[in-house]
Amino acid sequence: MTFQIGLLLSLIAVALVFFSLEWVSADVVGLGLLLALVLTGLLPAERAFASFGSDTVLMILGLLIMTAALLKTGVVDLAGRAILKYAGTRVNPLLFVIMLGVGTLSAFISNTAATAFFVPVVMGLAVKARTSPSRLLMPVAFASILSSSVTLISTSTNLVINGLLTSAHLRPMTMFELTPVGLPIALVGLLYMFFIGRRFIPERASAQGAFDTFGMRSYLTEVLVLPDSPLVGQTLGESNLGRELDLSVLRVVRGERYLLPQSDMVIAAGDVLLVEGERADVLHVKDTAGIEIRPEMTLSEPDLRSEDAALVEALIVPGSPFIGRTLRGLGFRENFGLQVLGVNRHGRNLLRKLGQIALRVGDVLLIQGRRTRLVRLNTDRAISILNAVEDQTIDHARAWRATLIFVASLALAVTNLVPLAVAVLLGAFAVLATRCVSPADAYREVEWRVVILIACMLALGAAMTATGTAEYLASLVAGVTAHASPLWLLAGFFLLTVALTQPMSNQAAAAVILPIAIHTAQNLHLNPRTFAMTIAxxxxxxxxxxxxxxxxxxxxxxxxxxxxxxRVGAPLVLIIFVLVMLLAPHIWPLR
Structure with a gap:
């Protein structure tokens, strides 16, 4: 072992301690490790900083920009609603459908791309299901990685190994050569995550008590059924208002009568439905054909489209002149030029029309109107504006445009017409150029901490190659297991690859280990293909x-x-290790 190898291994050990203890964030630890590599002379500065312009970093950046476009144009919301329609809001069916979907998609596209598409969808679904996103997001990431060995194109690592096999004058991999081992790994891994692994995941993201903080209050509003509505003639049960729009029908107002909602009640044109739903779901009524938020029927188009128009949540404060008064009695629309779209009263069911509800201290109103008039009410202490609401009506033209760009980008990568990083950057450029998302919104959605951490880890991988550390560890394994059973040698290369692929990129780890494994297998008259597939x-x-x-x-x-x-991943690696040791020697005999 040289001094450089010992020093690098020491730095990695220190970094892992800091990663585990989390005294500072992971990106800061990564940046510190990068600087240590440069200052100790283990890696020249130009090579270390070149990782920030690597294809991996640019690929992640492009994917995040395209994901922002899918989010802003409403594609994510539509996809989430489609999943909810079939899976409901119960966590178990939801998790099963999500993992199956991402696992299937990841078998044919990059696991990074599959994860990038599902992350915003899952974040929205977690809010709908009122569960912590942490319960769903790690299973999404693991499900995407589990499918990496199902096909040749599941991950770029397989393509790197295929190229190395060709360079070593061995037969190239076929599209489904890994499937006999990769498919059982994917299925068993998904079952592990569904029944066991997710129980080890703590709830670290926003829990039920935090929903109000992020604007997820439940509002009462009135929905008018228009004459041309497809709901006319359907029963409440058939309408699926709860499933598709996440709205609970509390009362049906027909003329002057208040009717209790029944699943077999037939909806008629002109019915007013008193519904309760979260803010975003109330606003999505605007995108649904045949129904309309009733207060908006009397609000003129110029007000709705004016640049001065705003949508806010406002609190009724102590001493407000609105306390004890109804919206109708106040002549809220006529006197203040504002429209209340919904009312929230925590812990109470409101079963009357909006105009008939006597306001109380602590009520939260969803108000739409001109900013100047809202500011005037806020100044007069009649209300206290909590936050502005982004009224995100789905633009179906832009949504289709963003979806087509995303699919086309992935298609370019899958068909190998251009490299994955180039395909993703083309997609990012297209969504910005076609105004699917503004540059400001796109860059705001980018997780810059993740970008920095990836760049720093790529520099570490380069240092392991430059100092000979990876080759030293590989030769050490080969030397220790040279006189043991071939199965032990295979296990040693598997475990070494797993260890190196944690700090290094998957492609770099495979590129370092595979040539040594092939050379060792040929010297011992063993089948090098068994080692190649195992390392993949x-x-x-x-x-x-x-x-x-x-x-x-x-x-x-x-x-x-x-x-x-x-905590979650180590048992999964052990399961995969056992499966590979059982299956690989039978699919690709060692001798």
């Missing part, structure tokens, strides 16, 4: 640390800690 699977076992790009994408939104990943 081991290189994708990035479950023990959150340094895999798919895991990094959920690390921030799920508010995970570094220690959460080995």
């Amino acid at each position: 699977i081991a290189a994708s076992c990035s479950y023990i640390t959150p340094l895999e790009p798919a895991c990094l994408m959920v690390y921030g939104p799920g508010r995970y800690r570094f220690s959460d990943f080995p």
